[in-house]
Amino acid sequence: MTNMLIIDDQKNIREGLQAMISQFPFEFNQLFTAANGLEALQLLRDHPIQLVITDIRMPDMDGLELMASAKENNMKVDFIIVSGYGEFNYAQRAIELGAKGYLLKPVKRDDLQTVVGHVLQEARTRQEISSSITLRAQETDRKELLTFMQGAGYDEAWIDQTERHNPRLWNSYRLCLLREERWINQSGASSTHGMEAVAYGVYGRQGCLCLQHGRHLILAVDASVDSSVLQAALQADQIDAILAMTAPLQGLQSLPDGYAGLMELHRHSYLFPDKRCITPAHIEGLEQQWQLPYEELYELFHQIGTKNSGKIAEGISKIFHKNVLRRYHVRYTQQLCRATVEMLEEYERFIRPYMGEEALDLDCLRNLFDYPGIRDYIQALQQQLLRLNQFYYDYKCSYRNTQDLNEAIRFIHENYHKPLDLAMVSNHVSLNYAYFSNLFKKNVGKGFAEYLRDVRLDKARRLLADTEYKIVEVTDMVGYENYKSFTRAFREVMGMQPTEYRELRKQERAIR
Known part of the structure; x- marks a missing residue:
């Protein structure tokens, strides 16, 4: 709201102007009066006054001297001048000094209201334009x-x-990422702006700068303020948020590397849901080398199609146990999630023709960071596994005559890395060679040789993507007799060499 100052050496004029203005439909915060320019100048120094109505000719310091002094001192004040008929030269000089309005004595009520209204509207317009320009500059x-x-x-x-x-x-700052702790399908508006307001309240406008809105709030904050202060302020406002905060950084040149480190911390926060603020100290010493637990995954998927849903849940909990995940860099967890989803896809491809309109929702499992935390992801993964298990169980109950075929498929998946042919598999399930061949193609949708090739190449793709085994080693591990036959089969199915596929997957991981 606007503060106003009325200046005139005659008390009755001051009071008359004050009485008229008090009846106008304008809102003023405070209304000051002064008898001369010196008194007025002191009031301008002591109070934030935006509008002044002043007589020109006064003792000690007249209106022109007051305007000149205010201009010299860079005071942001709008002046309306009041003068008599014989004072036109004074009025002209006042307008040169920036007066926004001019009134003749005796001042009429309607004229005064009109001038004051115009000056207030102009001030509001200037403020809106200034705010808009400032906001655009800040956004840029x-x-x-x-x-x-x-x-x-x-x-x-x-x-x-x-x-x-x-x-x-x-000079000294930290990067801070705030992620509101929310659950899937949780209703209610995001508290991003609320978190930002709390942060500015803790650090002040000079100690806090918002760099990114969106799903996450990223701020540069004063490094001298302890992170616990921000945590306490968020809790006081009842905002549940996970914080990731870098070590102190110096200079703008450090910003890109600091951001990379911040995103690493953010990703690792999914492994430490019990920590409200994660810092570099929490991920120091994490192992960078590992082998994915493929044997445990194979054992888990061997339970698919049985009544052992409890063992499936137990197997997931063991493979994704927090103490295991927290030993390694978060990339281990990402690769483990990807390997599990690929196995789900492999099993779903087989059962899909028998699922009717039902389907698994595997797309929801492709990105761990779509979830509030690792526990939510594991819960979703377990749900899809149990659905797959039920589909397989129903399929086996409906097609009991094909139990031998199921055993044959299981045998293929367990022995694909060994020399294997149709005769060996048909003998394993004690079926006639020709009958088994027809049964297999009818129910699986492809011939035995094609199916065995696809199983071997699925395993090969996983080994090429997630391990550093040489191509010749992968050849032997997936059951091919020689390097040449493996690369030929791989090229026919994938349209590229194994070395090209491995390089492509490395590039994809680097982008992620």
């Missing part, structure tokens, strides 16, 4: 900082100029 600066943080190149001049905008912050 934030977008430039965001693209720089995410790896775009900017020259040294831009970096120096940006640092000068807030030298206190960029």
Whole structure:
């Protein structure tokens, strides 16, 4: 709201103007009065006054001297001048000094209301334009900082100029990511703006800068403030949020590397849902080398199609046990999730013709970070496994005459890495060679040789993508007699060499 000052050396005029203004449909916060320019100048120094109505000719300091002094001191004040008929030269000088309105004595009520209204409207318009320009400039600066943080190149001049905008912050800062702890399908609006308001309340405008909105809030914050202060403030506002916070950084040049480190912390926060704030200390010493537990996964999937749903749940809990996951870099968990989903896909491909309109929702399992935490992901994974188990069980109950075929398929999946042919498998299930061949193609939808090839190549793709075994070693591990026959089969199905496939998967992982 606006503060106003009325200046006139005659008390009755001051009081008359004050009485008229009090009846106008304008809202003023405070209304001050002064008898001369010196008194008025002191009031302008002591109070945030935006509008002044002043007589021109007064003792000690007249209206012109007051306006000149206010201008010299960069006071943001709008002046309306009041003068008599013989004072036109004074009025002209006042307008040159920036007066926004001019009134003749005796002042008429309607004229005064009109001038004051115009001046107030002009001030509001200036404020709106200034705010709009400031917001656009801030948004442009934030977008430039965001693209720089995410790896775009900017020259040294831009970096120096940006640092000068807030030298206190960029001298020593941390990057902070706030992720609201929400559950899948949880109703209610996001508290992103609420978290931002809390952060600015803790660090102040000079100690906090929002770099990114969206699913996550990323801030640059004053490194001298302990992270526990922000945690406490969020809890006081009843905002459940997970924080990831980097070590102190210095200079804008550190921003891109700091952002990469922040996203690493954010990804690892999924492995530590009990920690409200994760810092570099929490992920120091995590193992960077591992082998995925394929044998445990095979054992788990061997339970598919049985009544052992409890063992399936137990197997998932064992493979994805938090103490195991927290030993390794989060990439281990990502690869483990991907390997499990690929096995689900493999089993679903076989059962899909018998599922009717039912289907598994495997797309929901492709990205761990779509979930609030690892526990939610494991729960969703277990749900899909149990659904697959039920589909397989129903299928086996409906097609009991094909139990021998199921055993043959199980035998193939267990022995694909050995020399294997149709005769060996038909003998294993004690079926006539020709009968078994027809039964297999009718129920599986492809011949034995094609199915065995696909099983072997599925295993090969996984080994090429997730291990460092040489191509010749992979050849032997998936049951091919020689390197040449393996690469020929791989090229026919995939349209590329095994080495090209491995390089493609490495590039995909690097992008992620």
